[in-house]
Amino acid sequence: MSDVYARAREFVLTQGRPLDRARLLFHFESGPARAVLDELARFQNDDGGFGRALEPDLRTPVSSAVATWCAFTVLHEIGADTGEPLVRRAVRYLLDSYDPDERRWWIVPPEVEDSPRAGWWAYHDIAGNFGGCLLNPTAGLAGALWEHPEGVPPALLAELTETVLQRLEALADDRMDRGDLTAAELFAQARHLPAAAQAQAVAALRRAAARLVEHQPQAWTAYTLQPLDVAHAPDSFLAPAVEPASVEANLAYLLDLQLPDGSWPLTWTWADVDAQAWPVAEREAKGLVALERLRVLAAYGRL
Known part of the structure; x- marks a missing residue:
């Protein structure tokens, strides 16, 4: 076992x-997927x-x-079966909450204003935030529905x-941001997405990733899209969008950046918004980030 x-x-x-x-044990120590599902x-x-x-x-x-969406990314990584009751209920939620007139899901509900949150998770002007969703x-x-298409019209x-392919083509070269790219990854790698749609999505996302990735190490302390945020693995579909030298530099950077307690520093904070809630959120986020690193x-x- 390495020290890192x-x-x-x-x-x-x-x-x-x-x-x-449970996710750490699943990925690294043959832990059961059932434990991940139970915690999710x-x-x-x-x-x-x-x-x-x-x-x-x-x-x-x-x-x-x-x-x-966060839940479905976890379900994707463990290869959850559509027959799982948790999955079926989540698919039903997506069908019920979809806005067919706007062809989108609104990213957060009005109730977010009633609980602690980072400043960017605001419902106010939601149609203008997050690229209009x-x-x-x-x-x-x-992509989540293509992962589990049974029962989806x-x-x-x-x-x-x-709709998604049209938007990817329209936005990839100048208006897509980090959140858009991250969300669209699940679409492009959905298990049952038709091959032609996947190829079109991957091509658009590679163009966007090449534009969005930050190659300068001095900028990586800020909330930027680092090379390894795009090229998660050597065989990941976005890896060709990043120069190998940038990947190597980012790997060295992450190894050097690990803190004595085993975590990695976050590149964001909202302590100034809610000093009481932030320490709990920070600890949870650092655990999540450590696993991803x-x-x-x-x-x-x-x-």
Whole structure:
């Protein structure tokens, strides 16, 4: 066991959420997927959506599109089966909360204003925030339905696919931002997405990633899209968008940046917004980030 892994493991297992502990054990120590599902279920509401601070910077217990997208990314990484009751309920939430007139999911509900949150998770002017929710979270949730298409009306899948592809083509070269790119990754890698749609999505996302990635190490202390945020693994579909030299520099940077307690410093804060809620959110986010750093480092053979 490498020192990097041992220290990060200790942090996640002692400071991280039970969900991220179960994910760490699943990815690195043959832990059961069932344990991940059981912990994820604690964040699911009666309406099938997810809330309860699954996204640590959004503390509302109410279901939101973004928290549900977070849940589906976890379901994707463990290869969850559509037959799981948790999955079926989550799909039903997506069908119920989709806005067919606007062809999008609105990223957060009005209730976010009633709980602690980062300043950017605001409902005010939601139509103008997050790029109008055209891709973030809509592309990701369209991908979630392609992951689990059973029970989804084929006409809706066709509509969503056409809509997302049109938006990717229109926005990739100048208006897509980091959140859009991250959301659209789940669409492009959805297990049952038709091959032609996948190829078109991947091409657009590679163009956007090449434009958005920050190559200068001195800028990585800020909330920027680092090379390894795009090239998660050598064989990831966005890896060709990043120069190998930038990937190597970012790997060295992450190894040097690990803190003595095994975590990595965050590149954001909202302590100035809510000094009481932030320490809890920070600890949860650091556990999540530590797990993601380990997955990337392992993919490149650095553990």
